[in-house]
Amino acid sequence: MSAYWYSDGENVLVNTAVAFLIYDCVEDAGFTVAPWGGAGKALQDYRYGQWSRSLAARNGAVPEIRVIPGVMDEQPERPPLSTRQQETEAKCTNSVGRAGLPELLDGLAGDASLQSQITRNAVVLTELDSEYLAYRKSWEECLAAKGIKLSEQGSWSLQSGGSKEDEIRVALLDLDCKDASGGARKPYDLLAEYQAAQMIDHQAELNALAEEKVGAVERAKQILRDHGVADARL
Amino acid sequence: MQDSDSLLVERGMRRVPRWWLVPAALLVVLTGLGGAYWAGTSTTAGSEPAPPLAAVVPVSATVERRAVAEQVVLSGKVVPGAQATLHASPAAGVDRLVVTGVAKEAGSRVVSGELLAVVSGRPLLLLPSSVPLYRDISPSDSGPDVKALQEVLAGFGYPCATTGTFDRATQQALASWYRAAGFKAPVPLPQEEAGDAASKNSPDVMFRWREFVQVPGDSGTVASIAGPGSILAEDGVVARIRIADDSFVARADVVQAESFVVGTPVTVRAGSTVLDTAVVQVSGFLEGDQGKNEVPGKDVTVALPPGAQGFAAGQSVTMAAGAAVAESLAVPLIAIRQDGGIPYLLIEGNGEPRRLEVKVTAQVDGWAAIADVDGLVVGDQVKLQ
Incomplete structure (x- = not known):
């Protein structure tokens, strides 16, 4: 499915291009825009909880946050804006909108796109899968034997004592139980299989979406070039 | 969270x-x-009828006989033991510090009471660290340093009562220590003399703190020492004493650390060198340092017995704890399938794969140990998921 969503880097390009267009609007209204820019961040996949022992040992149950290199250099915090400039920025944000660049991001609330629908269906199908159910049962039994409780029934998150040490300990024991139940990546793999099965039925539409994505990224790059961003950063 | x-x-x-x-x-x-x-x-979200899953290329693995050991293995390093640096300092009238003799060499064991070296003609004696060194002590001086010195001298076997005053008996005990080391104890300069020296049978002796050095723990091994004739630098470093043995240290995550309590037998490996030793210390919880690729957890310190060969400071090692397990049938973990919570294997043959229920006795590093069961032998091919 990743072919139909923006990659982390592409998302930075598109968002930065939109921001340039908004700032053009603000400057056209007579305001000066302070230097801006910086890196982005992305979270690891966490649908079925922690899936890597090294990540659990480092972060406990908190998803890994990766830094995505930005198109623009990091800048100091922007100075406070006047009320009039804030109003203008809000107005420009509304008028520019996405500037025709679609939001192709996994996990957006309320997204009714085909990709999202496929993922939603795959999640439901995965949760009905007998292998998934056996995996989940084995995992829960293993956790119970170690005295670890779920945050709530059906959740993949677990209760811990609150200290960082205990959070990491619980996350590591969670991984041990997943390993003992067939591997931490098993539910992710099952999900991917259900996604793949549905993709076959919608290949033509997905091909069109892939083209739309490529077109959007290319357009974003052109906007960035037009605003002086060097090709090496695109 | x-x-x-x-x-x-x-x-x-x-x-x-x-x-x-x-x-x-x-x-x-x-x-x-x-x-x-x-x-x-x-x-x-609404569900749809389950679509067929994508075709999977069948892959198989061979059943082996191997030890699926329940061992926890850490990556660590040889950490050099702590060292104490011993400094000489020039006495009044000494222009520079020159080593005029050494009583110890690198590798020698040193303990309190011994002579370490001779600098600019005067001895450097090893004084127990219980004596606070902060001043010269003249006859009739008193204080906690005098009391501690008296206890030390008595401990060395030089008769001396613990009066807290640098009296005649204490001076004689100190003189005896100097004599045993081959030197005469220093005497007060005329202006330092208490009372009328001429009226005494023997001259007063005084304690000059610059003629003593102290080692934390009162013993150690000479790591390095300046040779005879060496002119010491301004810092006056004359010797470095190793006061703790080298050790192995590894960061364990909080769950791994539970397998490394103090006293746990540990097998340390560096290349082909293997050493059986034990955990001597486990730190409290420590934050990680992502820059050093260091996870949060606990530092496990394992003893490196003095004289153990094949381990150099800074060398990378592995430290394994946990009992080794006898060999058994074993398959890759991903060959284990489950049906209603019952594990089974699909064994490939000429026709359809044969299903065989198994009992998994251990799982480590992607391998599952299988209890002996009819219908499964080494060399069988099992389907992977």
Whole structure:
């Protein structure tokens, strides 16, 4: 499915291009825009909880946050804006909108796109899968034997004592139980299989979406070039 | 999860409203790959009939006989033991510090009471660290340093009562120590003399703190020492004493650390060198350092017995704890299938794969140990998932 969503880097390009267009609007209204820019961040996949022992040992149950290199250099915090400039920025944000660049991001609330629908269906199908159910049962039994409780029934998150040490300990024991139940990546793999099965039925539409994505990224790059961003950063 | 982390995660997962694009251009926070939100919402999504799964290329593995050991292995290093640096300092009238004799050499064991070296003609004696060294002591002086010195001299076997005053008996005991080391104890300069020296049978003796050095723990091994004729630098370093043995140290995550309590037997390996030793210390919880690729956890210190060969300071080692297990039938973990909580294997033959229920006795590093069972032998091919 990743072919139909923006990659982390592409998302930075598109968002930065939109921001340039908004700032053009603000400057056209007579305001000066302070230097801006910086890196982005992305979270690891966490649908079925922690899936890597090294990540659990480092972060406990908190998803890994990766830094995505930005198109623009990091800048100091922007100075406070006047009320009039804030109003203008809000107005420009509304008028520019996405500037025709679609939001192709996994996990957006309320997204009714085909990709999202496929993922939603795959999640439901995965949760009905007998292998998934056996995996989940084995995992829960293993956790119970170690005295670890779920945050709530059906959740993949677990209760811990609150200290960082205990959070990491619980996350590591969670991984041990997943390993003992067939591997931490098993539910992710099952999900991917259900996604793949549905993709076959919608290949033509997905091909069109892939083209739309490529077109959007290319357009974003052109906007960035037009605003002086060097090709090496695109 | 802590509050700040929760907020961070939620922010990362939330859709970015459009008015946010201006500050978002600064932060460019990606909603990215996360699915916690989905995990919560997707159960309410409509379902469709289950489509056929994508075709999977069958892959198999061979049943082996191997030890699936329940061992926890850490990566660590040889850490050099702590050293104490011993300094000489020039006495009045000494222009520079020159080593005029050494009583010890690198590798020698040193203990309190011994002579370490001779600098600019005067001895450097090893004084127990219980004596606070902060002044010269003249006859009739008193104080906690005098009392501690008296206890030390008595401990060395030089008769001396613990009066707290640098009396005649103490001076004689000190003189005896100097004599045993081959030197005469220093005497007070005329202006330092208490009372009328001429009226005494023997001259007063005094304690000059610059003629003593102390080693934490009162013993150690000479790591290095300046040779005879050496002119010491301004810092006056005359010797370095190793006061703790080298050791192995590894960072264990909090669960791994539970297998390394103090006293646990540990097998240390560096290349082909193997050493059986034990855990001597486990630290409290320590934060990690991502820059050093160091996870949060506990530092496990394992003893490196003096004289053990094949381990140099800084060398990488592995430290394994836990009992080795006898060999058994074993298959890759991904060959284990489950049906209603019962594990089974699919064994390939000429026709359809044969299903065989098995008992998994251990799982380590991607391998599962299988209890002996009829119908499964080494060399059988089992299907992987």
